[in-house]
Amino acid sequence: MSNDVREKIITAAMTAYAESGFQGATTRRVAEIAGVNEVTIFRNFGSKAALMDEALFRRVAALKIVDPPLPQVPSDPLEELTNWCAQFLRQMRGSRELLRKAMGAAEARFHEMANGFEPARCADREVHDYVKALARDGWVGSPMLSDPDATELMTAAQTMLIGALWGDAMARELKDDPDLWVPETRAARRYVQVFLRALGVSEPAHAGAAHGDASITPSTSLT
């Protein structure tokens, strides 16, 4: 079965790439990991570059989108965001070596990474839309809304949230404080709590009653 071997080679290529980057992932090494003869690689993929392209494309497609996505109409921001962020964080943590390598190779082989970071961009947009929905439905506190730079601040907050997840996954090993090695859900919840505090969205418990001047149901349904 041709397909079986192809799959083995592809997963081996992903492993090798994550370990040592493009240049470090030699065809010999890939063949060895796959338990396959080196020439089989070339017979199946033509060249190392072609193999790596396909392998990275697949890997990236696998972590593409967080499911379920953030709802278009927020009903429990803390829970919704926490779940979403926890899953995103888990994906990021799981592929951190690969992502790091891909980032490092960015200038050298930009196209392969332009796709590679598509999921990050998707995530950015998704949170962005969610924040807009929060503001639209009256979840955001008045001190934030009344600020002349409200939109910019909300964008900054959103960037910080994603940045926190990103940084958490990427710089994990750098922390000397092992207390900060927190499981996804808990870490995500912390970040989301800080994020919601910055926006002035009130706590989950009192969500029904306490958030500023709007009731639970969207007060208005304009754009």
Place this chain on the structure above:
Amino acid sequence: MSNDVREKIITAAMTAYAESGFQGATTRRVAEIAGVNEVTIFRNFGSKAALMDEALFRRVAALKIVDPPLPQVPSDPLEELTNWCAQFLRQMRGSRELLRKAMGAAEARFHEMANGFEPARCADREVHDYVKALARDGWVGSPMLSDPDATELMTAAQTMLIGALWGDAMARELKDDPDLWVPETRAARRYVQVFLRALGVSEPAHAGAAHGDASITPSTSLT
């Protein structure tokens, strides 16, 4: 002058490394950039690894610490943090290619990067101490302080601030929205504003009067 040549080689090595990483920065390439014969490299440094070690060590030492540091006693959190973060952000942005490469090479050559990210850790600690000082001196709002997980939340907020700067510098090219390409000071100010809002530290304008229940001067001086 031996020293002159050494310097040229070292800066060339940093350039080449930032462009193409360790494996990509061939001795030929370094020699070419430095305008020097290849053998001169080996005569001066012995090996490529030795050269790169020295080059990276220098580069990293150059961006080591933000000066002036954050004050031990906060007096104007927004301004102080903004200035500090802006400078940190500028350093990060300036060395982003190199940092990305170093991150990618992390697993392969860990020691060279353990030092390499020392400044990031310093920054972490510095902000951490500053936040503690903020809490000690009564800047932090009561809703945050009264939270049972106050310390964890404050740590998360601090992580997010540093993460935002880190992510800003690293993922810069990935943003398709050019509006987000904001100059350091402005970007830093936004992040700090969001950060302070999360902590419940009031705005700079009313700093003298409005921050919760404490006056400008530290109310108490306990640990």
Place this chain on the structure above:
DNA sequence: ACTGTTTGCAAGTACCTACTTGCTTACAGA
């Protein structure tokens, strides 16, 4: 004017890289 150091230059070593070729073996469908 002599001498030691530092550089450039040309060539070479040993090894690793992607990739190729020719041949053999195994299996699957007709």
Place this chain on the structure above:
DNA sequence: TCTGTAAGCAAGTAGGTACTTGCAAACAGT
């Protein structure tokens, strides 16, 4: 039972890599 396809194996090609060696030229200090 024959045949096509996909795999393994051994060997080889062409080029790049770090690193070495020997020699000549430039210069500096005594």
